[in-house]
Amino acid sequence: MSDIQTFRRRISPEQQQRRELILAQATLLVQAQGHEVAMEAVAAAAGISRTTLYRYFTSREHLLAEVTLMQAKSLLNNLIVLPPAGHTVGEKVQDLCQSIASLDRENKRLLGACIHNLASRDPAVLDSFAAIEGLVSQMFTTVLRQSVPSRWLNVEAVLFRYLFGSLVLATTDKMNYSALAEDMTALCRSLLGDAWWEPA
Numbered sequence: 001m002s003d004i005q006t007f008r009r010r011i012s013p014e015q016q017q018r019r020e021l022i023l024a025q026a027t028l029l030v031q032a033q034g035h036e037v038a039m040e041a042v043a044a045a046a047g048i049s050r051t052t053l054y055r056y057f058t059s060r061e062h063l064l065a066e067v068t069l070m071q072a073k074s075l076l077n078n079l080i081v082l083p084p085a086g087h088t089v090g091e092k093v094q095d096l097c098q099s100i101a102s103l104d105r106e107n108k109r110l111l112g113a114c115i116h117n118l119a120s121r122d123p124a125v126l127d128s129f130a131a132i133e134g135l136v137s138q139m140f141t142t143v144l145r146q147s148v149p150s151r152w153l154n155v156e157a158v159l160f161r162y163l164f165g166s167l168v169l170a171t172t173d174k175m176n177y178s179a180l181a182e183d184m185t186a187l188c189r190s191l192l193g194d195a196w197w198e199p200a
Contacts (some may be wrong), residue, residue: 026063100181
């Protein structure tokens with residue numbers, strides 16, 4: 001029976017199922033309570049002891065980081081199943097930016113908790129931050145496919161940092177989500193150059 005890789009250790013499929021249950025319950029609690037959700041509440045919701053919970057997640061920051069990573073993976077999977085609409089690269093990118101902003105608007109408390117947590121220096125959070133940056137890159141690469149200009153590969157980190165900073169502003173009501181989508185679209189258009197007009 002093959003094992004499944006998780007943060008710094010390997011777990012069995014049965015343990016993976018429990019881990020997924022914990023993440024699902026944590027997500028529901030964070031949606032309701034924000035980033036201050038207590039580990040005791042998560043353990044109770046998952047039907048396990050606090051000691052067992054800490055065997056899977058070394059801290060609340062680690063748990064929230066994994067919730068964030070799970071949400072990013074879910075968005076990427078949705079993009080693969082239902083790719084953005086449009087006939088040109090630019091139209092697809094614009095639709096993607098609007099989809100990201102719409103998803104964020106619908107899950108403001110959850111998103112706010114995730115963004116707040118990613119500022120932590122917890123080693124597990126730093127690992128998840130790097131993984132999330134990679135997933136954001138995959139989201140745009142999935143949309144762009146063969147239309148990605150070579151220079152795009154060098155600016156994905158810039159796009160991620162802009163998105164992260166914008167989400168900080170949006171989740172603290174200092175920027176509206178329409179502006180977020182418009183600014184992201186404008187930035188992508190600038191970075192893609194002539195590729196913006198290419199057929200998708």
